[in-house]
Amino acid sequence: MPFASSSSSTPGFVRRTAESDEESETSSSDEENGFEEEPPVEEVDAAEEAALRKRKRPPPITISLKKVCKVCKESGHEAGFRGATYIDCPKKPCFLCKMPGHTTMFCPHRVAMEHGVIPAPEKNTKTSLDYIFKRQINDKIPKIKPEFVIPDQVDCGLIRFHSRRITCLEFHPTRNNILLSGDKKGQLGIWNYVKQLERTIYGSIHSCIVNNIKFSLGNDAMVYTSSSDGTVNCTDMETGIKTLLFDLNPEGWNGPATWRMLYGMDVNIERSVLFVADNFGYLYSVDMRSNKHTGEPILIHKKGSKVVGLHCNPVLPDLLLSCGNDHFARIWDARRLNIDSSLASLAHGRVVNSAYFSPLSGNKILTTSQDNRIRVWDSIFGNLESPSREIVHSHDFNRHLTPFRAEWDPKDPSESLAVIGRYISENYDGVALHPIDFIDTSTGKLVAEVMDTDVTTITPVNKLHPREYILASGSSRTILIWKIKPEKWKTKTEPERKQFIFNNTEKKRHGKVDSDSDGDSDIDPKGRRSKTKKCQSKCTKSGMKKS
DNA sequence: AATCCATGGGACC
DNA sequence: TGGTCCCCCTGGAT
DSSP, X not given: OOTTOOSTTOTTSXXXXXXXXXXXXXXXXXXXXXXXXXXOHHHHHHHHHHHHHHTTOOOOSOOOSSOBOTTTOOBSOOOEEETTEEEOOTTSOOTTTOOTTSOXXXXXXXXXXXXXXXXXXXXXXXXXXXXXXXXXHHHHSOXXXXXXXXXXXXXXXXXXXXXXXXXXXXXOSSOTTEEEEEETTSOEEEEESSSTTOEXXXXXXXXXXXXXXXXXXXXXXXXXXXXXXXXXXXXXXXXXXXXXXXESOTTXXXXXXXXXXXXXXXXXXXXXXXXXXXXXXXXXXXXXXXTEEEEEEEEOSSTTSOEEEEEEOSSSTTEEEEEETTSEEEEEEXXXXXXXXXXXXXXXXXXXXXXXXXXXXXXXXXXXXXXXXXXEESOTTSOOSSOSEEEEOOOOOOTTSOOOOOEEOTTXXXXXXXXXXXXXXXXXXXXXXXXXXXXXXXXXXXXXXXXXXTOOSOOOEEEEOSSSSEEXXXXXXXXXXXXXXXXXXXXXXXXXXXXXXXXXXHHHHTTTBOGGGTTOBOBOTTSSBOSSOOOOOOOOGGGOOOO
């Protein structure tokens, strides 16, 4: 059993570890009057003019007498945070669904905490009873699809031993308690999350971003990593000794026009072939027995564009799925790879961050695109012209974040449940938090969301354990482990949405702790006690490190 | 404490 | 095809 099994108070599961996270509290302030602290109008204009002069541009010819919107520079409204709620610029398209005519606040696809994916305008016209009623009616609607389980209780632990942001996570294929992590700097972390202090970091595996961590069947002591430094390495987990398998930049750095980076990687276990793809659209195959590059590089996406991801079909390993910056995901027969030989091209509105075959049957495809849509194709043997469903979800990202990827729950027999971090924040009791969403991809419904008041950063990297009810997340430099108690998991046909808010500081707990529950907080977003027990805080005062 | 910047991607010219 | 500017939620270095 992970998490040191002990009693329900989980003493072995230390939330804070030595040297971990002094700085993690920085952005937790939530002034309700941030706008009142803006400098006066004259200063704003002076600063703007100075900035413009600096850029050697003519000064503005108009003098605004009011505060201006920082997004559109017009007066009359202001975009930005009001407390923990972000107010959109009304002149811009909705930040969530990208359609004009409304702001994120009133987007029909808004993930609003009170009522799932129901359009937000109802927010102000209905009481919560209406939603309970509606939900109960909905529960009566029969479902054809197989059942799956959603979390009912979660427990959380975190650690910070990377020095840069986490870029990828992978559970060890056979050792249940081992999590591997890659970071922006090129380091590889190995963490036994049951024995908190048992962790290693290998600092010289790569020289920049680790984009993929994979294992090959047969030797689970060796871990394969690909990186934006253009190399694939095979590292012995025990010794940290690495073997260079593949190097796309043997000449060294000669500028961005020639520097090749590896973003996609997967292993065809049957054939012992490792596929990697670069930022110029090319696919490479490496024989894992001889560690030799085989064949010629093949252009699989628009020339000069980045191939973002690769995935081999779990049932038909010769089927290869790729996705790229050219707005396409493509299916290939790996035995007959050549230019223009793709079996299917799946069009997307923007860059495709990820594309995955479903983990059990391999028959479905789940993609995440920067157009803020998760797409599902229900059968690779069916019509692939258009997706079976498009789910609007906030995962637009800027360059400072690891791209969001919706990933299947490998344990869900119905191949419906997926997990993905959310970009847009919600106001959770005065704090802006970015939850991790569990989505039923068969209906598009949000069935659960988890977040921690100690982690105010965005959590783009998420990985579900292949066998256990555990979610690993990477949020900036922090790695989180969410344990979803198996005995508490419910099987449901129409899942009720669950929130898991970890409220770990005395400040945040103030007045909201369920005194009967041994320190477990039990609040809903408005600070009222909720009907069901939703969240558990495992951070006792003694377990916390205070600066 | 404020500012800079990383080698991103899109829109627009 | 290339240059320029813009961007809601970074975060380390200076």
